Each structure stands twice: as structure tokens, then as C-alpha cells.
Amino acid sequence: METTTEKTTTTQEVADRFYELAQQGKFDQIQDELYDENVRSVEPAHSNWQNVQGIDKIKEKAKQWQEMTEEMHGGYTGKPQVAGNFFSCVMGMDVTIKGQGRVKMDEIAVYEVKDGKIVLEHFFF
């Protein structure tokens, strides 16, 4: 944990750190380091994933996803674009899901930052 710093982390700084960690595939660390305790996760209406709130529930989703995954063949995260308290990026993966075969997915992710932490992730696919 950081001690109190002189200024609040800006959205650009959070986006930069997000991008840095994403390039290294450290999505768990993104959640641990950048997500607010009360973060909300919003999925498309057609998705099998539920909208949830709270870092524990989001980590549970990540665990479920990991258990569904047979093999990850590749993935990418584009450079975030920042506007006000939000940033967005394109993301994608090439993955074999247990019992479903190999699929390629692309999505847009929008993140809201408040007091230096991500308080919303909203996915479009």
C-alpha cells in the first residue's frame, strides 16, 4: 500500500499504469492495485456474465473465467484514450474455452476513475 501522497493520482496516470500492467498480462495485479473496493462491472445485456459490484465479486468472475479457459493462445490491449475521469481501450483474446472450442473475441472496455482508483469497468462486445 502507498502512503498518502501529495496529489491524487490522475486518470491519465491510472490509464498509463493499467496499460503497462496489461502489456505484461498482469490482469490480477490491475485489480489488486488499481480497482476500488466498490468497483462496478457492467457487461452487455446479451452476455452470460452478470453485472456485479465489489472487488470480491469481480475477482470471483476472474476466477470463473480462469476455470473456463482451456488455453489462451494470444491477446492484446490497445493504448488507452483518456477523457475526463474515463479511459477506454480495445482488448481482445484468442482462447479455447472448455467444451466450446477456440474463439476470437474483441471488445471495448471503458473505465471510470475516482480518487485514483477504477470504480467502473464497462464492456462492449
Next chain:
Amino acid sequence: METTTEKTTTTQEVADRFYELAQQGKFDQIQDELYDENVRSVEPAHSNWQNVQGIDKIKEKAKQWQEMTEEMHGGYTGKPQVAGNFFSCVMGMDVTIKGQGRVKMDEIAVYEVKDGKIVLEHFFF
């Protein structure tokens, strides 16, 4: 109106045309040319704007906005990022609103494309 073409316009092509028109400030033409008749518009919960559906209602919003605007000092639209059937871009403006003074606004806009037309605009600010 175009006659039937050999292939469906792709999301990338719609995004490119969107960007071209946005750079020229032709937002009315974006609606006329690229928006689907049943397009949905989604605003943040805290916004004074309602979520609406239908090109007529979206054009009504544009007209209301124009009437609220005293002077547009500047604005920008970033280059779209495309993922699957979606594209997103950052947008902003520097505007004097009647009775409210001069404000700078930045937002992220996400657009969904179906059969070569924009069927959803979703704003984050």
C-alpha cells in the same frame, strides 16, 4: 441514398467516415448518413439528458443542444478505436451555454455498428 452494394459496410469503414465528418464538424451529417432509424442513445445516470431511441428523438436532442448553446469556442474528436462491432473515441468541447457560462467538457463515446449503421451511442462523462 446508396443502392445495394456488394458487401456490408464494416465497422472500420463506418468509424473512418464518422471520424472524417467529425473533423469537419458535420455532426448533423453523421446522424443523417450513419445512424440507423432505431438508434439508441445512452447518457450517464447523472446527466440531464434522457436515454432515447429513434433517429427523430436523437435529432430533437441535437436541436435542443443547439438552442442551449450560446457560443462554441472549440472542440475535438479523437481517432476511433475499433473492436468487433464497436468503436470508441474521445470527444470534447469548449462551449458557452446560455445562462450557465463557459464550460469545457470531455467524454468517451462508444458506438455500436450493425449492418453498416450506428445502432447505439453511449456516452461516458
